[in-house]
Amino acid sequence: MRPTGALHLGHYHGVLRNWVALTRDHECLYFVADWHALTTRLDRPEEIAHHTREMVIDWIASGLDPERATLFVQSRVRAHAELHLLLSMIVPVGWLERVPSYKDLRQTAAAEDTLSYGFLGYPVLMSADVLLYRAAGVPVGEDQVAHLELTREIARRFNDLYGRGPAFAADLERVLGGLASDVRRAYDEALRAYRERGEEKALADLEQRLAGVSGLGADERDLLLAAARGTGRALLREPRPLLTATPRLPGLDGRKMSKSYGNTITLRDEPPVVWEKLRTMVTDPARVRRSDPGDPEKCPVWAWHLVYSDEETRSWVDRGCRSAGIGCLDCKKRLLEPILRDLEPIRERACRLAEHPERVEEILEDGSARARAWARPALEIVRERLGLAHGEQD
Numbered sequence: 001m002r003p004t005g006a007l008h009l010g011h012y013h014g015v016l017r018n019w020v021a022l023t024r025d026h027e028c029l030y031f032v033a034d035w036h037a038l039t040t041r042l043d044r045p046e047e048i049a050h051h052t053r054e055m056v057i058d059w060i061a062s063g064l065d066p067e068r069a070t071l072f073v074q075s076r077v078r079a080h081a082e083l084h085l086l087l088s089m090i091v092p093v094g095w096l097e098r099v100p101s102y103k104d105l106r107q108t109a110a111a112e113d114t115l116s117y118g119f120l121g122y123p124v125l126m127s128a129d130v131l132l133y134r135a136a137g138v139p140v141g142e143d144q145v146a147h148l149e150l151t152r153e154i155a156r157r158f159n160d161l162y163g164r165g166p167a168f169a170a171d172l173e174r175v176l177g178g179l180a181s182d183v184r185r186a187y188d189e190a191l192r193a194y195r196e197r198g199e200e201k202a203l204a205d206l207e208q209r210l211a212g213v214s215g216l217g218a219d220e221r222d223l224l225l226a227a228a229r230g231t232g233r234a235l236l237r238e239p240r241p242l243l244t245a246t247p248r249l250p251g252l253d254g255r256k257m258s259k260s261y262g263n264t265i266t267l268r269d270e271p272p273v274v275w276e277k278l279r280t281m282v283t284d285p286a287r288v289r290r291s292d293p294g295d296p297e298k299c300p301v302w303a304w305h306l307v308y309s310d311e312e313t314r315s316w317v318d319r320g321c322r323s324a325g326i327g328c329l330d331c332k333k334r335l336l337e338p339i340l341r342d343l344e345p346i347r348e349r350a351c352r353l354a355e356h357p358e359r360v361e362e363i364l365e366d367g368s369a370r371a372r373a374w375a376r377p378a379l380e381i382v383r384e385r386l387g388l389a390h391g392e393q394d
């Protein structure tokens, strides 16, 4: 996440709750993308450190436990920069020019100044961010799936270019020799089905079968699958998008909730501020007077009820809105309590933590050290394959 400072309800429901949930079953790393912030926010670099701290306070206050997840700052793990540089050597410029955000910005004449070399290359940095940790999955929204596909393409290209050679054949021989006869048979059958009849499903089934073979490590599985596909060894792991349906809370003006639109309720807003914002939130434009019937589907407040209200309240809103039996203020008042119930513990935790910036610093230092250790093996593999192996680590 880019360091944007204090977070809002849109972040909480759209991202943070999912992040917290993922830490229950997965080893997770979350980082402050401060280098990414520089690709578009060169004008106010002095804000980055402050925004980083405030944002991480809100992460933790929202339930992200630094003991269960590694929280760190991108610029404190220089391996991101090195892998970015190395990968940039194998990424055709055309791939980057096709990225939608770059195409969009190019079409805006006023944005000429922001079209930097760094901005063009930021999807490569993003790929390095993920590939460095051999991540199995990345929690993304639908709009970021294309970015992740680029990461997968970059990994494939690297694996194709550098994942073959004599060691590949020798390792494959060794792993095949160690398979039980029934697994070996299944492997050969899948290979035939894929190569001779083009059955993609055979590979998917094989992947599943291999996942259940005890004693077969992840690297060995990757090797067998790479050989079956006819690609190089999976030196860099292709990450999958973790698409979770998260609720989208529109902003107070009905547009996407965003700090730059000034249409947010932040996680640390005091109750009177929350009510004042909610009270003035836009509604169905057809309800000019209290006696005008409305349509919840055309009202951003309804989207909030879908997140915060139970069935009974929702049907009360639906009936009351369509029949003009309730006013918009009555409708909004029903939201206030559940919103404040969500926010109160977050605000309290955030305020306590904000009084101890040294604790936040400690968490980020510790997390960054852990991330450096995580990043080392992948970077060493890449260096070694590019003939750059040397002793220096960080």
Ligand code: SF4
Pocket (backbone or CB within 6 Å): 283, 284, 287, 294, 295, 296, 299, 300, 301, 302, 317, 320, 321, 322, 326, 327, 328, 329, 331, 332
């Ligand atoms: S009653 Fe509720 S759902 Fe209907 S327009 Fe007013 S705020 Fe929106």
